[in-house]
Amino acid sequence: MNNTIVYFGKQFSSQTILSFSAAIIIQESNLNLNMKLSICLTVYGAFLLLYSIIIVAIEATSFYVGLIFTILPFLCFIILNWFAIPQPSEAVIREILGENLWIIERDRHPLSGENESAEEDTFAIKTVAHRACGLDAPENSMAAIKSCKNKGSKCIEIDLWLTADNIAVVFHDDTLERMTNGFGPIKIKTFQALQELKLAFQPEPHIKQTFVEAKIPTLDECIKFCLESDIKLILDVKDTSDEMVHTLLAMYKRNPVLYRRVIVSGFDPLFIYKIRSADPQIACSMAWRPEYFTSVSFDAVHGSKRCSQLLHRHYFSLVMDYISAWLFNHILFYLLGLSVVLLHKDVLSARTVARWQNRGIRVMAWTVNNKTEKDYFVNVLHIPYLTDTLSYTH
Numbered sequence: 001m002n003n004t005i006v007y008f009g010k011q012f013s014s015q016t017i018l019s020f021s022a023a024i025i026i027q028e029s030n031l032n033l034n035m036k037l038s039i040c041l042t043v044y045g046a047f048l049l050l051y052s053i054i055i056v057a058i059e060a061t062s063f064y065v066g067l068i069f070t071i072l073p074f075l076c077f078i079i080l081n082w083f084a085i086p087q088p089s090e091a092v093i094r095e096i097l098g099e100n101l102w103i104i105e106r107d108r109h110p111l112s113g114e115n116e117s118a119e120e121d122t123f124a125i126k127t128v129a130h131r132a133c134g135l136d137a138p139e140n141s142m143a144a145i146k147s148c149k150n151k152g153s154k155c156i157e158i159d160l161w162l163t164a165d166n167i168a169v170v171f172h173d174d175t176l177e178r179m180t181n182g183f184g185p186i187k188i189k190t191f192q193a194l195q196e197l198k199l200a201f202q203p204e205p206h207i208k209q210t211f212v213e214a215k216i217p218t219l220d221e222c223i224k225f226c227l228e229s230d231i232k233l234i235l236d237v238k239d240t241s242d243e244m245v246h247t248l249l250a251m252y253k254r255n256p257v258l259y260r261r262v263i264v265s266g267f268d269p270l271f272i273y274k275i276r277s278a279d280p281q282i283a284c285s286m287a288w289r290p291e292y293f294t295s296v297s298f299d300a301v302h303g304s305k306r307c308s309q310l311l312h313r314h315y316f317s318l319v320m321d322y323i324s325a326w327l328f329n330h331i332l333f334y335l336l337g338l339s340v341v342l343l344h345k346d347v348l349s350a351r352t353v354a355r356w357q358n359r360g361i362r363v364m365a366w367t368v369n370n371k372t373e374k375d376y377f378v379n380v381l382h383i384p385y386l387t388d389t390l391s392y393t394h
Contacts, residue, residue, distance in 0.1 A: 035334065040077045044332045083274045085337040088259075088283045093339045096122035096232050096283060097155070097262045101382040102357050122148055126378050126394040128155040128234060129388035130367050131172055138199040139179065139340040139388075140170045141214045145222060149229050151390045157234040157265075158222060160244070167191040169218035174238065178202075180216070188240065191218070220365050223255065223262075233262045234285065240271035250277055259283070265342060267292070269332050276300065276337055284339035287366070288328050290347060293317040299344035335359060342366050342386070345373065353381050 028268050099122050132144035133153075140158050148156050159172040164187065176182040176189070180197040199214035219235075226233050237244060265285040266276055272284050294317040295304035309312050331370075333341065343352070345365045352366055356363045365377045366386040378394045379383045388391070 010036050022262070029162070033283065036077075036081070039080065039331060039334055040073070043073045043076050043080070047076070051075070070146060071273075072338065080262055080331065081336060084335050085280050087339055087360065088281055090360075092260055092281075094282055096263060097340070097362065097384070098122070100124070100357075101126065101378070101384065102353060102363075115303070116394055125155045125232070125384050127153065127155070127390070128384055128386045129153045129390060130363065130388050132156050133388055133390050134202075135369070135389040136391070138201045138214045139215070140172055141199050142217045142221060142225065143214050145217075147230075149225075149231060151393075152388060153231065153383075153393075155234065156226065157236055157386055158377060159236045159238050160219060161186050161239045162241065162244050162247065163191045164188055164193060165190045166243055166247065168244070168251075169194060170217050170219060170222055171174045188277040199256040217249070223258070227257065227261065235262060235263060237266040237268075237271060237385045238289070240266065240268045242274070245271070245274045245278070248275060248282075252279060252282060263340060265340075269328075269336060272338075274335050275342070280337065284336065286328070286332070286336065286338055287342040288325075289344035290325070291321055292324060293320040298344055298346065333359065340364060345377070348377070348381065348383075350381060353383055 028170045038199055041212045042351050062381075101124055104122065104124070129141035129144075129148040132141065132148055134144065136139070136151075137144035137147045142186055145158075146158060161171050161174070162170055169186075169191065171179070172184055173179060174187070174196065175185055179200050179202075182189075182194075182197040186194070197216065199216065223233070225231075235248075237248070248264060259281050263285050264272070265281045265287060267271060267287050269286060270287055275286055289298045291298050294307060294314060296302050296307055306314060307317060332338075333356075339360045341356055342364045343366070345368050348363070348365050353363050363381075363383045364386060365381075365383060368374050368377060368385040368387050369389055369394045373381070373394065374387065374392060375387060377383055
């Protein structure tokens, strides 16, 4: 009996399908093995460098010292694999973000137009509403989220803090001055006190309009609306306390559907590790930009503003930047089991995207508000982008 499967108008035998599936499994196994070997060699090289420095510094030629520093990298690699958390399945990420734009382009035949027509009907997130598009409505507000829905957005990024009475609210800054008519740290305010404040809208730096009806929403409000509207969420967690870890874990227990609707993100690798070690089914991403410790923000074109003018603090921050960048690019992504990395738009290139994609990790660019840049990331680099405005989208 000849069992066949029809796909896009073509017939494939069961034997062909099985062979194709086996090839995919072998390819994924090789990818995982290559990743582990790459990490092992990286750690080994780092420790050999450290060993060389120590040899020169203390003029030690002992065989035992050399033996320790030769074996130590392999011990670190074993420990790394012991504590590393596996990624959620690709099927889960595909349900949240759709098909991988980069893989669609990689597999496209350059002389055929068949894949182009298939891509038009494929669900793939290209645009993520950053802070629910704070240039279109008060950022992180229900008004902004509803505006995103009305404009057809399928994925929204919002920011999280805990109030003094441990209620998760959607807000970006650690203080209230910029976005409300209040002042002081948000963490010391109760939810009731926050509800008395008015949210501001700043489409331009010199403009600050107050919206009487816009209040700081709770995470539960946003989750309920987005689930009803079939909108996927990226939760950028600003409050990395243990209380926030427990709050998010409880949220997933109450709503198991969130495993296939939400990605938890942040800059703090320890927070992400706490989340994923407690529940490895939760899909997570990590955001990264250069000069995280030395600069208030990063801008490759106009330059960055230093965090500290004190020379010793600045040089210490420089060292921390180098260490954190090395760890992020070589070890942390594997240890945390990241599914996505959110990278600053000014440091992205085709080579950078390919390196992460070959590790089985998707890439998103942030924050992209220029039409030309939006076209570049989607049509040239083939990755989604986070944006503050939906005035022009893909």
